[in-house]
Structure formats: structure tokens, C-alpha cells
Amino acid sequence: MSLFAALATLLCFAAAQQTGVHPDWPRWCGKAYEPQYPSFAPGGRTVEPAARPGGPVLDIQFKPRYSIYLESDKEAEFVVNARISAWHGQSWPNLASPATAPRLVFTINLVSNNHVLVSNLVNVSTTGNLFAFSLESLAPSLQAYQVVLFGATDQGTSNVTATSELYYLPEKKTGSVTKLDNLNGGFLFRSPATGNKFEPFLPFGFYASCDNFLCDKDYVRKVRTFKDLGLNSMVSLTTVQDSRATYQYMDTLDLRYMYDLRYAYRNLTSVTEQVSVIKDFDGLYSYWGADEPDGHQDPFDLLPKARDTIRRLDPYHPVSVTLNCQNFYFGEYTAGADLIMEDVYPIGINSTFSHWGTPCNATYGDCGCDNCQGSVQDVPRRLDDLARYEAWLGFWPKTKAHNPQAFDGDGYWARHPTDEEEVAMNALAFNHDAKAIVSWVWPTSDSLGRIMGRFGSAVANPPVRDLLATGKPVRVAVGGYGVVDAACWVGEKQVLVSVVNGGYEPIDAGVEIALPKGLSVESVDRRVWGSGRWALVDGAVKLSGQGAMATNMVMLGLAGVTRGPGQA
Numbered sequence: 001m002s003l004f005a006a007l008a009t010l011l012c013f014a015a016a017q018q019t020g021v022h023p024d025w026p027r028w029c030g031k032a033y034e035p036q037y038p039s040f041a042p043g044g045r046t047v048e049p050a051a052r053p054g055g056p057v058l059d060i061q062f063k064p065r066y067s068i069y070l071e072s073d074k075e076a077e078f079v080v081n082a083r084i085s086a087w088h089g090q091s092w093p094n095l096a097s098p099a100t101a102p103r104l105v106f107t108i109n110l111v112s113n114n115h116v117l118v119s120n121l122v123n124v125s126t127t128g129n130l131f132a133f134s135l136e137s138l139a140p141s142l143q144a145y146q147v148v149l150f151g152a153t154d155q156g157t158s159n160v161t162a163t164s165e166l167y168y169l170p171e172k173k174t175g176s177v178t179k180l181d182n183l184n185g186g187f188l189f190r191s192p193a194t195g196n197k198f199e200p201f202l203p204f205g206f207y208a209s210c211d212n213f214l215c216d217k218d219y220v221r222k223v224r225t226f227k228d229l230g231l232n233s234m235v236s237l238t239t240v241q242d243s244r245a246t247y248q249y250m251d252t253l254d255l256r257y258m259y260d261l262r263y264a265y266r267n268l269t270s271v272t273e274q275v276s277v278i279k280d281f282d283g284l285y286s287y288w289g290a291d292e293p294d295g296h297q298d299p300f301d302l303l304p305k306a307r308d309t310i311r312r313l314d315p316y317h318p319v320s321v322t323l324n325c326q327n328f329y330f331g332e333y334t335a336g337a338d339l340i341m342e343d344v345y346p347i348g349i350n351s352t353f354s355h356w357g358t359p360c361n362a363t364y365g366d367c368g369c370d371n372c373q374g375s376v377q378d379v380p381r382r383l384d385d386l387a388r389y390e391a392w393l394g395f396w397p398k399t400k401a402h403n404p405q406a407f408d409g410d411g412y413w414a415r416h417p418t419d420e421e422e423v424a425m426n427a428l429a430f431n432h433d434a435k436a437i438v439s440w441v442w443p444t445s446d447s448l449g450r451i452m453g454r455f456g457s458a459v460a461n462p463p464v465r466d467l468l469a470t471g472k473p474v475r476v477a478v479g480g481y482g483v484v485d486a487a488c489w490v491g492e493k494q495v496l497v498s499v500v501n502g503g504y505e506p507i508d509a510g511v512e513i514a515l516p517k518g519l520s521v522e523s524v525d526r527r528v529w530g531s532g533r534w535a536l537v538d539g540a541v542k543l544s545g546q547g548a549m550a551t552n553m554v555m556l557g558l559a560g561v562t563r564g565p566g567q568a
Contacts, residue, residue, distance in 0.1 A: 018297040019329060020044055028295050028366040029325035035357045039364035044329035046389040049087045055096055057089030058082060058124055060162045062108065062149050063396055065130065066188065067180040067318060067338065071140040071171040078108055078118055078164075079183050080149070081127040088394035090160045093153065098125040104160070106151035108133075111163075117147065128183055140170040142315060169315055175280035176256075177316045180338060185399045186435045186469035191282045193254035200469035202435065203256065203285065204456040206406065206442035208234040213443055214246050226442065227255050229453025232460050235260055235288050235438055240278045251282040258320065258438070259284055262291035265306040272309060279314035286339065287319045294333045295324035295370075303336030322403065326371035326382065330389045334398065340386060343403035343440060345369050346378040347421055348414035355411040368412025376424045376502045376549070379404075380485060383432040401436035402429035406444040406452070416444075419451040420549035423529070426455060427500045427551040431487035433473055458529050463555070467496045477514040484546075486513055493561045494525060498553045499532070501546040510535075510544035523557035 017023075020030035021043050027033065030042030065077035082104050084095050094101040101124045108118040108131075117133040138145065144165040151160045176191035179198065189201035205226075208214055213222055215238050223246065226234070233256040240247055240259070250257060259278050264270040278284055287310055290303045307319045318338035323330070334340055351367055351374040354360055360367035372378040383400055390397050404425045408416045417425070426437050439452060459468060473487040476497075483503035489496040495515070501507055515521065521541065524534045530552030533545045543552060 017299045019300060019332070020297050023297065027297060029328045029370045030297060031364055031366065033354060033356050033358055033364070033366035039361075041363055042328065044332075045327050046330045046392055048392050051086040052089075054091075056084045056086055058092035058095060058104075058160060059085035059087075059089035059394065060104070060149060060151060060160050061164075061396055062162055063164050063182040064166050065181065065183055067182065068167040068169055068177075068315065069135060070169055070177065073135060073168075075132055076135055076166070076168070078131050078133070080106070080122055080129045080131060082122050082124045082129070083127055084125050085394075087392065090158075092124065092158050092160070095124070101125070102153040102155075102158075104151045105154055106149050108147055108149050111146035111148050130183070135168055138168050140168055142169065142312075167315060172316050175316075176282055176284050178285045178318060180318055180399050181470065182396065184470060184472045185397065185433060186471075187285065187399070189256070189285055191254070191256075193282065200466045201256070201285065202437075202460045202465045202469045203233040203258070203401070204437045204452075204460040205231040205233040206235075206439045206444065206452070207403070208236055208257075208442045210238040210243070214238045214243055219243075219246050220249060223249060223255065224253070227253050229449060230457030230460075231453055232456065233257060233285065233436075233438075234442065239274060240281075241274070244277075247278070247281055247283070254283065256283045256285045258286040258288050260288045261306065261310075262288055265290050266302055268305060268309045271306050272313065275310050275313045279317070284317055286317055287314075288322070289319040289337060290321045290333075292322055292324040292343070294328045294330075298333075300329070300332040300335070303333070305336070307336040307338075318399075320401070323386075324370060326385060327389070328370075330386070331393050331395070337398065339399035339401060339436075341401040341403055341436075341438060342382050342386060344372065344378050344382045345405040345407075345413065345440070346372045346374050346376065347405050347417040348408055349374045349412055350414075368410070376421055376428060376500075377483075377485075379425045380428045380432040383429060383434060387433070399436075400434050401438060402426070402434040404429070404437060404439045406439040406448045407441055416448060418549070419447055420547075420551075422448055422451055423455050423551045424500050424502055424549055426452075426459075427498050427529075427553065428485055428502065430459070430468055431473055431475070431485055431498055431500065435469065455529065458553070463491075463494065464496060464528055464553070467491050467494075473498075474516050476516065478511050479514070481507060481511060484511065488513075488515060488519075490516070490519065490558075493558055495519065495521060495556050495558060496528070496553065497541065497556060498551070499543055499546070500552075501548070501550045504548050506548045506550070507546040508544060510542045511546075513541040513543060515541060520559040521556040522559040524554060525557045526555040528553035528555060 062080045105121045118131045149162045179188040187201040188198040190198045236257040320339045321337035322341040358365045467489040471489040476486045478484040486499040532552035
């Protein structure tokens with residue numbers, strides 16, 4: 001067979017493995033983007049399901065509080081959600097009037113021997129209910145324990161069930177361990193640098209290139225400079241076989257990394273070889289399993305197979321996927337991931353017509369940011385989309401991360417983001433529940449490197465880190481300004497407030513930040529970011545002097561509590 005014929009055969013095989021409609025045509029996110037191909041419906045959209053006939057149902061879901069527990073953990077928790085749903089669940093009395101609906105009396109049992117771990121009750125239409133249980137009756141295992149929830153009313157009628165799994169692993173004596181929080185979505189990390197104790201971790205950094213950085217002869221100076229800017233992590237775009245010394249040096253700095261398997265994930269032998277080496281390094285916090293498989297229309301089973309291989313070798317670190325498309329087979333492309341990254345790159349694009357010579361819309365074209373409008377607001381819209389798809393599909397929410405744009409070029413992006421746009425995109429991601437920031441790509445411009453380091457230093461260290469990593473953002477209203485986005489995180493003694501003016505005009509007038517009902521603050525404790533003016537007026541929180549494309553973050557003291565320095 002000639003080389004040309006062999007190549008043609010391989011290309012045909014690859015096309016046959018792609019997903020969506022017209023896999024033999026050049027496509028991105030399932031859509032044709034060259035003018036010689038027509039527009040067509042790409043398929044793969046996640047849509048709101050039809051309401052269940054007969055009214056709402058009770059959607060019972062439960063998960064362990066953390067993705068893994070270790071032999072050194074004496075106790076664990078289950079999170080139980082008893083949500084009323086129009087789409088998913090089981091019949092339950094009086095759901096049209098939740099206040100009169102009977103409580104759910106339940107047990108959580110091991111499937112293997114019916115041993116009861118939890119016996120309790122919960123009110124319907126509640127979420128985030130925590131129930132502790134002892135791990136002493138369980139033996140640590142590399143295999144997950146299958147668990148089942150049996151529930152009924154007080155009278156023993158209207159039975160419901162749900163299933164989950166519990167990882168209770170043997171103690172890890174070398175390297176690092178990462179837990180994901182199934183309640184609020186954040187990271188807990190431990191390594192020799194943390195004294196082998198778990199602490200909240202807010203990854204904040206870049207995808208880091210091999211060329212001119214990690215694989216450079218001068219890598220020691222360049223990596224140290226990266227760390228000294230205030231960045232705490234990266235996705236390392238080089239293999240441990242090629243750059244072992246670089247990884248070892250990053251471990252000495254406590255510079256943490258998500259290990260890149262985006263090319264290897266198609267080859268399980270390569271996955272095995274790399275994971276077997278990197279799994280016990282101190283700085284490892286996750287694996288990057290796949291890069292934009294939805295854009296490339298990769299086969300659905302590639303990432304689940306890679307994740308299963310990784311988990312057999314290293315169940316102590318989660319696996320991520322980066323999604324590029326706004327809505328293309330979301331469920332299938334996230335099935336093999338523990339955490340989801342989205343790479344919305346909206347700055348400097350033409351959102352309506354591409355350099356390929358085609359329009360961009362829901363069924364045609366590639367403009368560099370799928371179904372985007374070309375503004376910083378594309379970031380929160382995409383994160384909200386992902387959460388909406390999970391709800392429609394009945395999925396437990398996975399940890400989310402945002403990949404901010406820190407580049408230009410490639411025929412799509414006319415310019416870099418400004419410093420203000422870069423910070424705004426990061427803050428908007430936090431406001432909409434992102435738990436990590438990984439910008440594409442390092443090296444970047446000096447200006448963006450400095451501003452990312454400054455903002456990272458402000459948010460990825462205590463006490464702000466602890467609220468962002470372990471808490472849940474509560475969206476708060478800012479009256480009269482559609483471009484202003486705000487959220488707060490409530491701690492035991494302080495509340496963090498984040499306000500982003502995502503418009504290109506300043507807002508000098510004072511705006512009132514409507515904190516959640518029942519939340520009372522008494523002091524402006526610390527300005528985290530921005531030059532706006534914060535004030536408490538008759539118990540109300542007001543912000544004035546918002547610049548154009550400005551981010552302002554502040555720590556406020558809760559009323560009636562005593563605070564020490566830096567407490568949240």
C-alpha cells in the first residue's frame with residue numbers, strides 16, 4: 001500500500017469514528033465551517049426535557065461529601081438532595097404543596113452486605129443535607145463501595161431509591177492527594193508542602209508551554225519567575241519522560257500542576273506509562289484528560305476509557321476535560337471527567353462572520369468562540385449553560401474551571417484582552433461558580449502575566465481562597481445596571497463580595513448591593529481588589545466609583561461576631 005493510500009485509509013477511519021452529522025466533512029462543534037459545505041443542524045444539543053406527566057416528582061440524589069476518603073479519615077459524610085423536579089425523580093405525596101409533603105425517612109446501605117451507614121430523615125425540597133458516618137466498619141480498598149439509599153414516608157409508603165459510590169482508599173504514603181468537594185465543588189489538596197494535611201486549594205495559573213518555558217534550558221529561572229508573580233499552578237504541557245527535572249523542581253517550589261494527557265488519551269499504553277511515573281510527584285493535583293473533544297468530535301468512549309485506566313493506577317487525583325462547544329453532546333463528552341473546564345475565548349473576535357468566509361450561528365461556522373457574542377459576559381453565560389445542562393440531564397454538578405483567554409492571533413482573535421478584561425473574566429467565572437482558573441497560554445504578554453499574578457495573589461491565598469474554594473457563590477442583585485454582575489460568599493465571620501462592571505463605561509454613581517435576606521454586615525474589613533469606594537449606609541452595602549470594565553472585591557464583617565486578623 002502506498003503512503004498516500006495508507007494515509008487516506010487512516011483519515012477515513014478517523015472520520016468514521018467522529019460524532020455528529022456529516023463526519024466526513026470538515027467540522028467544528030459538529031458544524032461545517034468552510035463555504036463549500038452547507039449549513040445543517042449539527043445535532044447533539046442538550047435541551048430541557050418535557051415535564052413529567054402528573055406533576056412534579058421527588059428527585060433524590062446523594063453523594064459522599066468528598067470524591068475520595070483515605071484510611072486516615074475516621075469519619076465521612078453523605079450529601080443528600082431531596083429536590084422537587086419537573087423532569088427527574090419518583091412519585092411522592094403533596095409535592096405541589098411542599099410544606100405539607102411528608103418527610104423522607106431513609107437509610108444508606110452498602111450494596112454488598114446491606115450494612116447501614118446512615119439512618120435519618122430529611123425534608124423534601126431541600127438540598128445540601130449532610131449526614132456523617134463512621135468509616136471504621138469499612139476496609140480501605142482501591143475499588144469503590146457501591147451504596148444505595150432506601151427511602152419512604154413516615155408511614156412507610158411511596159418508596160424511593162437512589163444509588164452512588166464511595167471511595168475509601170488505602171493511605172497514600174508518597175506524593176500528593178486531591179479531593180473534590182461534592183457539596184460546593186472546590187479542591188482540597190495535601191502534599192509534603194502542606195504537612196500532609198488537607199487544605200483548600202484554588203488553582204490559579206496557565207497552560208504552560210514546553211517551548212520557551214518548561215523544556216527550555218533556562219527552565220529554573222523561568223519557572224521561578226512564574227511562581228514569583230503569584231501564580232500557584234499550571235497545566236504542564238510536557239511529558240514527565242521529557243521534563244522530569246522540571247517537575248522535580250516545581251515540586252521544590254510547591255508549584256502545583258495538572259498533568260497533560262490530551263494527546264496520550266487515545267493510547268492507553270501511553271496513558272499507563274506516563275501516569276505510572278507522575279502519580280507520586282508532590283505537585284500533581286489532577287490529570288488533563290482531553291482537550292476540546294467536543295470541538296474535534298472525538299469518539300465518546302475515549303475519555304471514559306482513559307479515566308478508567310488512570311483510576312486503576314492512581315485513584316488519588318481527578319481527571320478533567322476541556323469543552324469548547326456551547327452545546328454539543330455535553331453529557332457524552334463529560335462522562336469520563338471528574339471536573340469540567342470551559343475555554344470561552346471571546347475577546348477580539350468577529351462573532352458573526354469567520355475568516356473561513358462563512359457566517360457564524362447555531363448551525364454554521366467557526367468564529368473562535370462557539371455561539372459567543374464577543375464580550376466578557378460570554379464567560380458567565382457558558383458556565384451557566386453547563387450548570388443548566390447538568391440539571392436538565394439529572395446529573396450531580398461537577399467541579400467547574402474557567403480557561404481565560406490570554407492570547408491573540410490564529411485568524412480569530414484580533415487582540416489580547418486588556419488587563420481589565422482579563423481580571424473581569426476571572427471574577428465573572430468565580431461569580432458563576434468556577435473553582436479554578438487556567439489561562440491559555442504561557443508565555444503570554446508581560447502585562448497579562450503581571451496582572452494575572454497580582455489577581456492570583458489576591459484571591460488564591462487565605463482568607464479569600466478559603467471562601468472561594470470551600471463556599472458557594474450566592475448571586476446578588478445590583479439594581480439598574482445590566483452589565484454589572486455580583487456575588488457573595490458567606491463565611492463564619494466575614495462575607496466576600498465580588499462586583500464586576502462588564503461594560504466599557506464607568507459607573508460613578510453609588511449602587512446598592514442587595515445581600516441575601518437575613519445577612520447583616522457591620523464593617524468594611526479589607527479591600528481585596530479594585531479602586532471602587534465601599535460604604536455601609538444604614539445597613540446597606542453600597543459601591544461607587546466603578547471604572548469601565550472594573551472588578552471590585554471586598555471582605556465585609558458580619559454583625560455580632562468577633563474576628564481575628566485574616567479570619568473569614
